Amino acid sequence: MSTDVNAASVNEERSATPAMSGTPTLEARHLVKTFGHxxxxxxxxxxxxxxxxxxxxxxxxxxxxxxxxxxxxALAPDQGEILVDGVKVVFKSPVDARLAGIETVFxxxxxxxxxxxxxxxxxxxxxxxxxxxxxxxxxxxxxxxRESAREQLSDLGIGTIQDITQKVETLSGGQRQAVAxxxxxxxxxxxxxxxxxxxxxxxxxxxxxxxxxxxxxxxxMPVILISHNMPQVFEVADRxxxxxxxxxxxxxxxxxxxxxxAVAIMTGATTLDQAAGTGRGAAQGDGPDDKHGRNxxxxxx
Amino acid sequence: MRERxxxxxxxxxxxxxxxxxxxxxxxxxxxxxxxxxxxxxxxSTNLSLLVQQVAVLATLAIGQTMIIxxxxxxxxxxxxAILAQMVIAQTAANNHIPGVLAILLGVAxxxxxxxxxxxxxxxxxxxPFIVTLGxxxxxxxxxxxxxNGQSVYASAMPKILIWTxxxxxxxxxxxxxxxxxxxxLFAVTSYALTRTAWGRxxxxxxxxxxxxxxxxxxxxxxxxxxxxxxGVIFGLAAWILIGRVGVASTNNLTNANLDSITAVVIxxxxxxxxxxxxxGTLFGALIVQVFQSGISLAGVQSLYxxxxxxxxxxxxxxxxxxxxKVRR
Numbered sequence: 006m007s008t009d010v011n012a013a014s015v016n017e018e019r020s021a022t023p024a025m026s027g028t029p030t031l032e033a034r035h036l037v038k039t040f041g042h043x044x045x046x047x048x049x050x051x052x053x054x055x056x057x058x059x060x061x062x063x064x065x066x067x068x069x070x071x072x073x074x075x076x077x078x079a080l081a082p083d084q085g086e087i088l089v090d091g092v093k094v095v096f097k098s099p100v101d102a103r104l105a106g107i108e109t110v111f112x113x114x115x116x117x118x119x120x121x122x123x124x125x126x127x128x129x130x131x132x133x134x135x136x137x138x139x140x141x142x143x144x145x146x147x148x149x150x151r152e153s154a155r156e157q158l159s160d161l162g163i164g165t166i167q168d169i170t171q172k173v174e175t176l177s178g179g180q181r182q183a184v185a186x187x188x189x190x191x192x193x194x195x196x197x198x199x200x201x202x203x204x205x206x207x208x209x210x211x212x213x214x215x216x217x218x219x220x221x222x223x224x225x226m227p228v229i230l231i232s233h234n235m236p237q238v239f240e241v242a243d244r245x246x247x248x249x250x251x252x253x254x255x256x257x258x259x260x261x262x263x264x265x266x267a268v269a270i271m272t273g274a275t276t277l278d279q280a281a282g283t284g285r286g287a288a289q290g291d292g293p294d295d296k297h298g299r300n301x302x303x304x305x306x
Numbered sequence: 307m308r309e310r311x312x313x314x315x316x317x318x319x320x321x322x323x324x325x326x327x328x329x330x331x332x333x334x335x336x337x338x339x340x341x342x343x344x345x346x347x348x349x350s351t352n353l354s355l356l357v358q359q360v361a362v363l364a365t366l367a368i369g370q371t372m373i374i375x376x377x378x379x380x381x382x383x384x385x386x387a388i389l390a391q392m393v394i395a396q397t398a399a400n401n402h403i404p405g406v407l408a409i410l411l412g413v414a415x416x417x418x419x420x421x422x423x424x425x426x427x428x429x430x431x432x433x434p435f436i437v438t439l440g441x442x443x444x445x446x447x448x449x450x451x452x453x454n455g456q457s458v459y460a461s462a463m464p465k466i467l468i469w470t471x472x473x474x475x476x477x478x479x480x481x482x483x484x485x486x487x488x489x490x491l492f493a494v495t496s497y498a499l500t501r502t503a504w505g506r507x508x509x510x511x512x513x514x515x516x517x518x519x520x521x522x523x524x525x526x527x528x529x530x531x532x533x534x535x536x537g538v539i540f541g542l543a544a545w546i547l548i549g550r551v552g553v554a555s556t557n558n559l560t561n562a563n564l565d566s567i568t569a570v571v572i573x574x575x576x577x578x579x580x581x582x583x584x585x586g587t588l589f590g591a592l593i594v595q596v597f598q599s600g601i602s603l604a605g606v607q608s609l610y611x612x613x614x615x616x617x618x619x620x621x622x623x624x625x626x627x628x629x630x631k632v633r634r
Contacts, residue, residue: 099520099522100522111520115514118514119581120510128506129521130522131506142501143502145502145506172323
């Protein structure tokens with residue numbers, strides 16, 4: 006993971022480079038959330054632009070989970086506001102956030118183990134078959150849903166799943182994760198939030214999930230990735246939001262800082278200003294014109 | 307470490323995919339065994355009687371299956387059906403309202419009992435076991451109070467009430483309209499559970515309620531609907547019961563609660579929710595009845611029937627635990 010990748014090698018990799026300007030798909034402004042005397046979030050802002058992967062890193066208790074829960078509607082912030090495509094929104098529940106196009110894959114994977122893959126992809130938004138069978142008898146379009154589910158999975162390059170009627174509990178951890186991510190990315194969602202998607206996975210399976218994240222991004226879907234795993238973060242992220250003690254300690258890119266510097270900022274051993282020695286300076290807050298220090302050559306397969 | 311392709315593992319996976327295979331093969335095996343023990347077991351009169359006898363229990367077990375699929379349990383099944391039965395019989399015989407209206411009233415009472423159970427489970431957030439343990443006593447006492455302990459006999463009832471006891475001859479077999487109604491209910495609920503979005507939501511809610519909620523399913527509403535539909539089915543079971551027994555009495559259905567749970571469990575539905583099918587329950591109810599009939603025809607003391615039922619329940623749950631361990 007080199008740190009000196011610079012602007013020259015960047016853009017030809019992805020012609021559809023996110024502009025990092027204009028309206029962010031998702032924006033949080035000055036979020037504050039306290040739990041009694043414990044401060045979960047102290048004035049945190051964040052912007053997510055179309056077609057970028059924004060990683061959020063931080064130590065335990067830094068406010069990562071609280072931030073994600075606010076963005077996904079699981080918690081309501083005490084202060085501050087959330088905007089989707091520049092429009093202010095208020096989420097009372099995760100369902101509200103989903104309706105606004107923000108899909109979250111939680112750590113405990115909100116899938117139903119006893120249902121098959123296709124049923125899980127369409128859980129909560131089943132399609133009825135056409136004609137009177139669907140209208141009057143509310144019959145599900147089982148075959149149609151299976152076909153589209155198969156297409157969606159192969160679109161995302163999840164070729165390892167052959168049988169769409171397999172129950173999810175018979176899948177490996179990585180395949181389950183893939184199903185959860187595929188579901189989040191489908192149905193016209195605008196943002197996909199992944200909470201520690203590789204925490205329970207082996208090396209090979211982690212690689213598959215990271216490949217999935219890149220493919221989502223390349224299709225223009227902005228992704229927020231919460232992770233503890235620095236090499237993975239530096240592999241896929243366009244920008245890295247560092248949480249520390251409930252605040253944003255800075256936003257860097259894999260090009261502007263090294264992993265060691267990121268960890269140092271995260272743990273408070275140094276600050277963003279001190280660490281910005283490597284040249285181009287960090288993208289404090291949100292660098293609309295920041296280049297991607299990412300060479301993207303380690304896409305698996 | 308066991309190889310993935312051992313016969314045991316393959317059997318485990320097959321049973322995992324098709325949970326009704328287990329009870330179906332037990333049913334076939336027990337029918338064969340009992341017909342060897344006494345060839346009269348297989349004659350059409352005995353088989354007809356067996357199916358007639360199972361109608362009420364099987365119908366109650368449909369509602370029980372739906373509730374157990376949501377990881378709940380209903381101990382008030384029998385009490386709710388008895389209450390509905392007394393309402394149907396009394397309003398028709400003593401208050402002289404038209405029979406059809408009396409039946410509708412009884413089904414509505416069944417629906418109300420389900421609604422109360424569902425309300426306590428979803429809104430007050432009490433565990434289903436406790437809720438229905440309480441309503442078991444409540445519905446029983448309301449039924450006793452309402453009927454004053456008086457039975458109503460078929461002679462005092464309009465014809466429609468005992469219509470479910472009418473015979474329907476199919477070849478050498480003699481069924482009743484109650485049996486047909488039971489089979490129709492199985493077909494309808496099986497369709498609703500496997501072919502509609504509502505059914506998927508029922509399974510998902512029972513499987514992992516939190517995951518279902520995060521998928522945008524209104525789990526409270528799903529649960530409430532399940533208890534409501536189960537209540538309606540218990541009301542219909544009351545109608546089948548009147549036709550079968552020919553008398554509406556609070557002494558009917560004494561073992562219905564546990565028997566219905568037994569049928570569901572033997573039928574392969576998991577007590578932990580999310581797994582199983584009403585088709586399996588039909589097999590489960592038939593197995594219970596086959597054992598009852600077969601053991602008495604074999605000239606064995608009836609206490610062995612109770613013993614066999616107990617062993618079957620434990621084997622069924624053990625099998626379920628084993629099947630649930632399927633992992634790749």
